[in-house]
Amino acid sequence: MTSAPGEPGLQPPKVTLPARDLPVRSHADVVVAGGGPAGFCAAVAAARSGAHAVLVERAPFLGGTATGAMVASFMGFYWRDLRVGGGIGYEVTRRLIEAGGATGFGPYVLAEAGENPAKVRTFPFDPEILKIVLDELCGEAGVEVLLHTQAVEPMLRDGALTGVILQGIDGAEAVPAHVVVDATANATLVRRAGCATQNSPDQRRERQPMTMMARLSAVDVQRFRSLPRQEKRALARRGVESGELALQLLSMVGSPAGEDGFVMVTRVSGLDGSDSRDLTRAEVEGRRQVRAAVGFLRREVPGFERAYLSALAPWIGVRETWRIAGDYVLTEQDVMSGRQFPDAIAQGGGPLDVHDGNGAGLILKEPPAPFSVPYRCLLPRELDGTLVAGRCASATQTAMGAMRHMGTAMATGHAAGTAAALAVEHGASPRDLPAEELAGLLIDQGAIVRSPLLDGRKSTSGGIDDCQQ
Structure with missing residues (x-):
């Protein structure tokens, strides 16, 4: 059995480049x-x-x-x-x-909709x-x-x-x-x-998952924040069950402007964030998950009824x-x-x-x-x-x-x-x-x-x- 290109155990073919002199523009x-x-x-x-x-x-x-x-x-x-x-x-x-x-x-509850939230600043x-x-x-x-x-x-x-x-x-x-x-x-x-x-190196695709962040505008931040924790948990579970949320969290940080929310609702697992090919797949998958999540938030979560996607992170977050x-x-x-x-x-x-x-x-x-x-x-x-x-x-x-x-x-x-x-x-x-x-x-x-x-x-x-x- 042979390994796929980039997998441990396979020696890819090599190309020898000619030696060259590089300029030294600064010390x-x-x-x-x-x-x-x-x-x-x-x-x-x-x-x-x-x-x-x-x-x-x-x-x-x-x-x-x-x-x-x-x-x-x-x-x-x-x-x-x-x-x-x-x-x-x-x-x-x-x-x-x-x-x-x-x-x-300010105070914040990390993973409030999850099983073991943590209070942080x-x-x-x-x-x-x-x-x-x-x-x-x-x-x-x-x-x-x-x-x-x-x-x-x-x-x-x-x-x-x-x-x-x-x-x-x-x-x-x-x-x-x-x-x-x-x-x-x-x-x-x-x-x-x-x-x-x-x-x-053998465990490089078993690392912590990556997350694509998104900025949503026209969010009623206070309405969302006022939801009881148990309601947020129920909404997060519903999103995971429908396949529109990749993890059981409804994490959002409000922007200083007051009507924008930075949401963390994606999870891309099984890929190596230091490998360009894996990272390409992760970027595409992360954007796909954001699109699905925005639809769920607008339809199901109070405070997001009028929300729209105003920005995607330039690149996926690698933990x-x-x-x-x-x-x-x-x-x-x-x-x-x-x-x-x-x-x-x-x-x-x-x-x-x-x-x-x-x-x-x-x-x-x-x-x-x-x-x-x-x-x-x-x-x-x-x-x-x-x-x-x-x-x-x-x-x-x-x-x-x-x-x-x-x-x-x-x-x-x-x-x-x-x-x-x-x-x-x-x-x-x-x-x-x-x-x-x-x-x-x-x-x-x-x-x-x-x-x-x-x-x-x-x-x-x-x-x-x-x-x-």
Whole structure:
């Protein structure tokens, strides 16, 4: 029996390309690959710390999941009512409010129509305003931003990354750098440099499902929010039974404008979000599911009678692809015990959020306290000159379910960018940096590195019925 093209076990035919010289148009202290929540924070942090930072993004705008996948609500900044996210990520929320793209943090019930909802604090925002805010943020910091450009290969020498090969519209070029930050979400550069991964290639189609987000206009947001939870559950079950909803959720985040809703009602399983062919199938299937769901919402769900589809996310949201094997692998036990590490660079608040890749299930667990992310999770094992940030960091699948929230991802990016600039200043590898010096810098920059509970602060948590979607 033979494997299909792209399946493990089959060696596809190869074509040898002639060697060629690439132009070097710029040098950098720090190159950041990927302009999502982790990447833009890394680039801004590096630039503010005095490094010449180049930020590379394949899309025509920054923001990644927040803008391109249209996941228009930040999570991970709070554990219960206690803020655990600060630094550049929190600054972004303040700028969004000033720009009229958000009103602030508020209570939200995650998976209210599901079997195990979780009360959280979220920050709804307008993705279009966020694009502009990030342009301004990077411009003020002096980041050299390259949009419409993809980081395709690492430059390697003696087991260390020394730069990145970029592919732009007008051709390829090389950018040498002292430190490379891989914030591609897929660990593209460090994997190609030989870094081992925490998850197996044989299980790449058993990962968490993908979601296509949609923006609906003319929604009576308050009417929908006022529906009792049990009615929402009954409606969600009816949608799944009719085949018009792909999962038993009626998740919607209202826009700051008041009459738009960002809905998460799709689930695309069994495909690899780091494989272009699988991702093509996922995009098409996601749009098909949105069309079916909109019909159901308009017909069955109070508040959506006049709603219409005003925008589809530019690309499907991917929860999980590759996670590196780093100097430390964060575990579910670490998260669910609220473990605090001596080399902590960020705090997370959860919840632990894992979607079943083969069914309709969803695991939601609240950690008993904030948990910390150690610096070692950002260091690819046996590879120098580089750091990772965001959802490709070193963690198990379940631990990443709590760590991948955008507030926490931004915190890892801020830490990676500051560490990269510090490595440039010291002429050292990121692995050799003193953890205490890095933590001190992050704290000076407004990041929350140590658990606020250790400062004697208290927290409270109300019931599910105290807040609504």
